[in-house]
Amino acid sequence: MSEHTISTKSYYLVFLALMAGTALTTWVAFFDLGWLNTPVALSIAWTKAMLVVLYFMHVKQSTKLTKVVAAAGVFWLLLLLGLTMGDIVTRGWLGFPGK
Amino acid sequence: MSAEVHEALFHAPRAHQFDTAEQQRDASTLGMWIFLVTEIMFFGGLFCCYLVYRWLYPAAFAAASHHLDVALGGFNTAVLICSSLTMVLAVNASQNGRRGALIAFLILTILLGGVFLGVKAVEWHHKFVDHHVPGPSFHFEGPDARQVQLFFSLYFVMTGLHALHMVIGIGLLSVLTVQAKHGKFTSEYNTPVDMCGLYWHFVDLIWIFLFPLLYLIDRHAK
Numbered sequence: 001m002s003e004h005t006i007s008t009k010s011y012y013l014v015f016l017a018l019m020a021g022t023a024l025t026t027w028v029a030f031f032d033l034g035w036l037n038t039p040v041a042l043s044i045a046w047t048k049a050m051l052v053v054l055y056f057m058h059v060k061q062s063t064k065l066t067k068v069v070a071a072a073g074v075f076w077l078l079l080l081l082g083l084t085m086g087d088i089v090t091r092g093w094l095g096f097p098g099k
Numbered sequence: 100m101s102a103e104v105h106e107a108l109f110h111a112p113r114a115h116q117f118d119t120a121e122q123q124r125d126a127s128t129l130g131m132w133i134f135l136v137t138e139i140m141f142f143g144g145l146f147c148c149y150l151v152y153r154w155l156y157p158a159a160f161a162a163a164s165h166h167l168d169v170a171l172g173g174f175n176t177a178v179l180i181c182s183s184l185t186m187v188l189a190v191n192a193s194q195n196g197r198r199g200a201l202i203a204f205l206i207l208t209i210l211l212g213g214v215f216l217g218v219k220a221v222e223w224h225h226k227f228v229d230h231h232v233p234g235p236s237f238h239f240e241g242p243d244a245r246q247v248q249l250f251f252s253l254y255f256v257m258t259g260l261h262a263l264h265m266v267i268g269i270g271l272l273s274v275l276t277v278q279a280k281h282g283k284f285t286s287e288y289n290t291p292v293d294m295c296g297l298y299w300h301f302v303d304l305i306w307i308f309l310f311p312l313l314y315l316i317d318r319h320a321k
Contacts, residue, residue: 008188008191011184011187011188011191012184015180015181015183015184018180018183019177019180022173022176022177022180022310025310025311025315026169026173026315029169029311029315029318029319030318030319031319032319032320037317037319038316041311041312041315042308042311044311045307045308045310045311045312048307049304049307049308052183052300052303052304052307053300053304055187056183056186056187056296056300056303057296057297057300057301062125062128062132063125063128063129065125065129066125066128066129066132069129069132069133069136070132070135070136072136073132073135073136073139073140074139076136076139076140076143077139077140077143077146080140080143080144080147081143081146081147081150084147084150084151085150085151085154088151088154088155089154
């Protein structure tokens with residue numbers, strides 16, 4: 001399966017990027033960025049996750065169907081989180097009689 | 100059915116229902132990914148629970164997070180990333196038919212997984228000593244003790260479920276190591292190594308999100 005084989009050099013590069021991302025997310029957590037701390041941490045985590053999925057899990061070389069299935073997993077997870085938080089976050093927004 | 104025909108139908112690297120070896124591999128990859136999507140939703144429920152309570156009790160979650168050991172958590176993150184590298188190198192070795200390298204990388208991955216679980220056990224032990232385990236003996240100095248207990252419940256369930264996946268992964272890799280020793284995998288047939296690799300990377304993936312969400316909440320405030 002030659003098309004499944006990535007050169008080991010790119011594996012080492014991804015590995016170094018993942019280690020750098022871990023150091024970065026730990027370092028940046030000790031600075032006060034206000035409300036941005038969590039978005040920054042999640043952005044770094046998301047970037048690391050994409051590197052793992054695309055290169056270590058070979059999704060970059062996988063069939064379109066596999067790519068769609070992987071993306072569907074993320075989509076359904078966002079539905080779960082998005083709709084739940086849509087409820088939790090907005091509960092106090094509207095007054096109602098007897099509140 | 101003659102023995103040769105039986106052998107060709109049921110023990111060949113390519114099963115008879117597939118036209119090509121590549122089609123067979125793509126089918127396995129697809130099946131594994133569908134399983135991993137169910138795993139995303141399995142952990143997703145816990146992440147959702149975490150998100151709701153962190154939104155409701157941000158101060159308690161920050162206070163509780165400061166009682167986790169960033170050095171140990173960061174070290175474990177690095178260990179898992181190293182194990183993902185050795186796993187991908189094992190898959191690469193099996194695709195190139197390098198049996199010795201495959202066995203060596205599999206054993207390295209198992210050892211790194213063992214290191215992760217060992218460090219995790221030390222961390223959990225600290226929590227028991229500090230009475231930070233939810234339950235009758237839970238004790239926390241400071242306000243919001245009840246909400247802090249919620250954080251530690253999520254901490255134990257999420258890291259516990261993750262650790263269970265690690266244990267299963269180590270079991271799978273051990274079976275692969277034995278099979279590799281018996282020469283089961285060649286450059287033509289190495290799908291089990293590939294699939295277990297996907298599983299192992301998925302477990303790494305979960306930890307990539309658990310580490311900042313559990314260990315790094317508002318660290319600057321301390």
